[in-house]
Amino acid sequence: MKIAVTAQDKNLDAEFDSRFGRCKYFVIADLNTGEHRVEQNTAAIEVGGAGVKSAQFLAGCEVSAVITGHVGPNASRALEAAGIKVFVMESGTVRDAIKAYKEGELTQVSGATTDSHTGLNMS
Numbered sequence: 001m002k003i004a005v006t007a008q009d010k011n012l013d014a015e016f017d018s019r020f021g022r023c024k025y026f027v028i029a030d031l032n033t034g035e036h037r038v039e040q041n042t043a044a045i046e047v048g049g050a051g052v053k054s055a056q057f058l059a060g061c062e063v064s065a066v067i068t069g070h071v072g073p074n075a076s077r078a079l080e081a082a083g084i085k086v087f088v089m090e091s092g093t094v095r096d097a098i099k100a101y102k103e104g105e106l107t108q109v110s111g112a113t114t115d116s117h118t119g120l121n122m123s
Contacts, residue, residue: 001031004058005097006068010038012095018069021051027094028061031102051075058084067097073112080110088113 006023007014017023022044029036039061043053051071055078058066065085079086087106089097100106 001065002028002061002063003031003098003101004028004061004063004066005094006041006066007038007094012036012093012098014094016067016069016089016092016094016097018091020066020068020071021054021075023054023068026054026058026061026066028063029098049074052078055079055082055084058082065101067101067106070114071109071112072114076110076112086110 004026006017006020007025007027008017010025012027023041024044026039026041027036028039041054043050043057046053052074055075059082063084065087066079067087067089069088069090071079071086086109087101088109089100089106
């Protein structure tokens with residue numbers, strides 16, 4: 001099983017990035033093998049549609065879940081359509097996020113957690 005974590009840098013000790021579509025990197029961890037790889041989020045520089053493009057990218061990477069801080073309505077729909085579960089956390093490192101996921105400490109969300117145009121938290 002593969003999961004993706006939004007990250008500000010290219011390693012497991014990088015700070016978690018609370019932005020989904022505009023995160024700098026995705027750290028993709030294979031929980032079966034313990035291996036991970038880092039992918040630059042090329043959608044982050046898009047004028048519009050970054051969340052949807054990021055979701056499509058992760059679908060192509062065959063991840064089952066993503067750990068992020070906030071996800072907008074369009075990205076949420078794209079992730080749901082791809083069968084990718086969304087888990088949220090506040091802060092920490094990528095390593096913290098993976099550990100919290102494995103230990104069942106993260107909250108799964110359905111639907112948007114932020115308004116895509118204002119960035120305001122909807123909860």
